Amino acid sequence: MDGNAPDFAAASRAALADPQLRGNFRRAMDGLMSKRAAQFADAGEWTGVRALAASVRLRALSKLPELLEKLEETCTRNGITVHWAATTDEANAIALDILHRVDAKLVVKGKSMVTEEMHLNAVLEKDGIEVLESDLGEYIVQLDGTMPSHIIMPAIHLNTKQIAHLFKRKIKDAESREDAAYLTDLARRVLRAKFQAADVGMSGVNAAVAETGTLCLIENEGNGRMCTTVPPVHIAFMGLEKVVEKLEDVPPVISLLPRSATGQPITTYVNMISGPRKDGEKDGPREVHLVILDNGRSSIYADPELRDTLRCIRCGACMNHCPVYTKVGGHAYEAPYPGPIGKILVPQIEGLAKRGAMPHACTMCNACVEICPVKIPIVEIMGRLRVEAVKPGGAVKDGGAKASRTEAMVWSGWAAMNASPTAYRVATLAMSKLGNAAPSSLPLLKEWTNVRTKPRFAGRTLHDLARAKGVPDV
Amino acid sequence: MSAIPKPTRVYYFGTCLVDLFFPDAGMAGIELLQSQGLTVVFPQGQSCCGQPAYNSGYRADALKVARAQLELFPGDDPIVVPSGSCAGMMKKHWPDLFRGEPDEAKAVQVAARVWELTQFLVHVLDVQLTDKGEPVRVTWHASCHAQREMGVVEEPKALLRQLANVELVELKREKECCGFGGTFAVRHPEISAAMVGDKVADIEGTGAARVVSGDCGCLLNISGALEAGAKAARGQHIAQFLKERIHGR
């Protein structure tokens, strides 16, 4: 295994061994699933809104290059400075440039998955700039020194008791109270002071409208609004796929997102940012920047099958419904995007050498495909990545990185046996006569029999029974 | 799915797991079809639908195996499969697997004739079952591919509800995967174990004596876990369960 590659198997073992974590996730995900189901109780309505949202995303992707050009033009006209970053390093450098120019000491951030992808916080801290996450969940995770475990609910892996403990340890004068209202209030007090003092506010973007140059950001707590309006400078980050064509394309996206994610009909705040403070206006930042990140997205875009990955609106519903994610939680993936969407997006961004194992952490049950509000064929793309992981020369970075001579030999032996009726008959005869003698301590069998009895080969195959009972062959 | 006129003859694709581990369930499926007056043809040359290699990223090997099945089903008689997963592979994935190959048209033709067993019993044969068994409480495990690739959700439950002495109690998390996933169970044994653990707990919660399913992969996993955990419930393939009920044992 690649020395740098995160070890999902090991990380998930650790997660599974933590009963608290498993309980937290099971409960949280069961709740989210039923809340979402209540939102879409009307199957006809679900089919309709889903088709609409998928078509909005498809249309945007079908003309992505021209929409991005248009977005740059309209944003610029609105007074937003647009920056392009091919890599996360470039995006970080752009952010640092702006921060240095305005001599920023303190940054407040609204939730942004792209900056997670960039590891921006670490970069800023290394540069001596204080950065504070203001979304309550992100704030908790930041205090805890970990990463978000869910793209919508970053601290979903923790319960109130654990959070109370954390606050007590990390926040001055905090009382030890396992009371959600108290804890929220405490966090708010800390954050309010920081909003006033911050030099720069950062945020993500849920949708950027090409026609009007509007950046849309939805959130529940108002912290995103603080980040984007209080500090004198605002920097928004987006992956280049976030562009939509028209203003009327936004409602389907921002209605489906919270309904799919948390089962809320709509979020508390819908921010529409169309530029910096104008002369005579009393509030809003004086500078607004938009950083548009590629980081492998344009090569995903170039492949017609993989392109569907970019339809994602980051609602997290696929995680909530993924039987693997709900067992191990988001940290086990050690990736900015966990769960089903992570299993297809992260290997494409970071390459198969580092992430080639991710698409295998899946039973291909298709629960994510059933739930995805924009109809991404997640499992098909996963299948494609499995092929590319063992076959050099494909479209995905580091194709063939997981090629194994042994594995290839096993499958070609399997194919030879199953492609010849005679070979199959001999092999199944041998298995049904001798298979049960295999000791449970055999490597693969051992894993299986840890929690299950050994599969028992029947003495006679169905082929034998059918023949004996005179079932015709042709 | 659009029902077809009731045929007089069908092909039966037994699948490799049924062949090796659950041949009695496979035979029960054949007998159920025969009991409806059909001639069932079991091509002895059959082996596997190719799914294990297909899902593991070895598509050329999968193609080789799938191709070996193509000539076994001449004409246009329906092909009935006692497994939602293998039926899904043949119906949904063969057309992709053969795309651009010389025998693509044939694969598409064969794929279009594939039916999952319970789907065929309900929609094409409209079977009416008479229960001769003792009262029993059962629960139904929906395999992921049966429900999401073949669209089989209500059919098996409708069959079970025809049985007067069978009380069907649905699982709380009926739709959730049991954690088999072919090679997944071997690549990620701990996660798979956690998944089947949740499934077993759900089954126990129903108080059912049997968990009935239409897929042998799921059954290997779930029955194995029930047995290893010394649980009261037992797993059984729906074909065998139905056959026992109509024969009164």
Ligand code: SF4
């Ligand atoms: S893949 Fe679909 S379900 Fe998952 S986060 Fe993206 S839009 Fe939501």
